[in-house]
Amino acid sequence: MKSLEQGCVVGATNVEQQMKEIKEHRKDSKARKAQSVLGSPSHRAEGDQIVFRVHKGVKTFALSKKNNRLVTGGMDRIIRMWNPYMPGRPTGMLRGHMAPVFYVHISEEDKIFSMSTDNTVKIWDVEDQTCLFTACSKNSGIKGEISACHYIPGVRSLCVATDTLAILHLRLRLPPDPHLVTSHKKPVLCCKFNEVFRHVVSCCEGSVVKVWDFDSGKHLFEFGNAHGGSAVTCLTFDPSRRRLITGGRDGCLNVWNYNNGHCLHTLKREDESDEVCGCTYVEVNKNKYIVGVGWDRRINLFYDSTENFHHFQKPQAHWQDDMNRGHKEDILCIAQCPPTLLATSSYDGEIIVWNMISGHICHKFHASVAAASVSTKPVDASVSRVIFLKTRAVKFESAAASLVSNGPQGHLYFWSLRTGDPLIASFAPSRGKSLITSIAVTADDSYLYAADEDGYVYVHDIKDYALQDPEQEAPKYVNHWRAHLNLVPSLEVIDEENILLSCSTDRTVRLWSLDGEYIGTFGQAEPWEIFTPSSWKHPMVPYEILIDPQSMPIHPVLEGKPSDSQLTEQEKRTQDPATPKEAISNPRLSPAPVTxxxxxxxxxxxxxxxxxxxxxxxxxxxLLNRRVSHGGPNTYRTINYYEIDSFPGNCRKPDLSLLGTDIFSANYKGAAE
Structure with missing residues (x-):
């Protein structure tokens, strides 16, 4: 057995042990004198040394005096952390290397760098005792047998000597900007408003569910590991709003008492663990079901009953049409329209409308076919959002468009359930032709809110749009603003409060008025009062949106359009066909120009x-020390300037005979004479 020994230079602090050893040494004074004469080394007293015994020995160690920490590594592939004055057992053990540990180092940032004989480099967090980064030989390009390692703290680089000399640079993330306010630590994928408790529930990729107070924006409660560490992709509530249903990438639907984070039920197919992309709660013939769809390409109905006390539940038998004529690709979205209609969309652009009572297919639409008629280039045909215009769908004889979906090339499609040609209208609300990622409508289906992958929200008046005849133009444009920096996966219109709820993969959840006024971001330090507009952030906008280059106003000259000075007043009003007269006459609806x-x-x-x-x-x-203008003439106006005469270019050839004489001395002599 090998051991790493750390000697004590100034002597032990245990006085009794030290006096006892001194007495024992005096008894053998002659032997000690003989050893001193012969020059043989004397044995160190046990009180003057600390021995750390490690199974299979130690090949490397590092000591941090600043943090009072000792780190060892050896043949057993385990990195041990020690308190230098407590050798009995290590304070932590880091496992992960597949070969003997050859080198360890403790950096000033309190991170441990280790390298094993298979050329694998790992970075560990001391506090969490977790591996932060791993670089194998294939990725780092280090080949050959290791002979030496050295960490350079100034440039945060690890030098490795094998057959060649390699330098691995460590790139650290920049510290967070103090102005940036985030609601989650990971991208937010879904959020929803609970009108009974006046809560906002949001879920993120980090498998964390957070509950916020809608009226003030304060953080109330959260629980993590909701889906075993997998991302939470969708959520909904039961009719009583007391239970929360979430779907995740682990293939499960979990039913929660979200006020205390207790999981009541887990709904899952036995033979599948594919990602769940959408979920909803439906009632059919007084029977209640939780419906989930996802990558298994099936509609899974789970019977919800208060008499079922089993924690794990299986879905009901699948519909025959779902098995025989259902989706052939992954289902990305689900929407319902009481009492009988259910709509699903898939990755290949297929939209299916189902009758929930019979389980039969009512309609099939293809957004990819509609996109092919517009462009011959291959495009992403996936449909990730569908919503019903419920005030139109309940009118069974109406030929108006009652289903809206997103689709390829940033278009929105309006589908009719009662005509031979189902596609009544389509248009692209995003001015940058970005893909639409979320859709929401008001309760009376008068206004449509669409968010794109760049974080912009566009508002259109669809009250009289696509009612019967096919539409060639876009609906009336109302407003648009940038709500987030990145993709917006969820929008919800809260009609009772005239509020718009949005979340984004930029890790924020925000509230807006329906006119685009910024209320606040959940997680900010200052609470708001939802019924007091003076407590809102408006007219301010989120800081990261303000400084983002993509948020800058677009000048017409850069787009090849004539400037405002070259246009008449009538041309200015009619230049943008998407801007209706209502938006021009109503300053509240038209977006204020940003200079x-x-x-x-x-x-x-x-x-x-x-x-x-x-x-x-x-x-x-x-800003404070900049020069203040007092209205007088500027500096450059007070400077006199003169025209420089053109140089004629005629000059005489110099007399080279004078180079050998000192001109000044010659003149001086002549003057003396």
């Missing part, structure tokens, strides 16, 4: 609001 001065004023306000960071203090001092 560069407005952006600079907004940045200045934020610089004055927070002076905690060094960079902000520097910017503030620049």
């Amino acid at each position: 560069s001065e407005d952006i600079q004023d907004e940045i200045s306000k934020r610089l004055y609001a927070n002076t905690s960071s060094r960079r902000l203090k520097h910017e503030r001092s620049k």
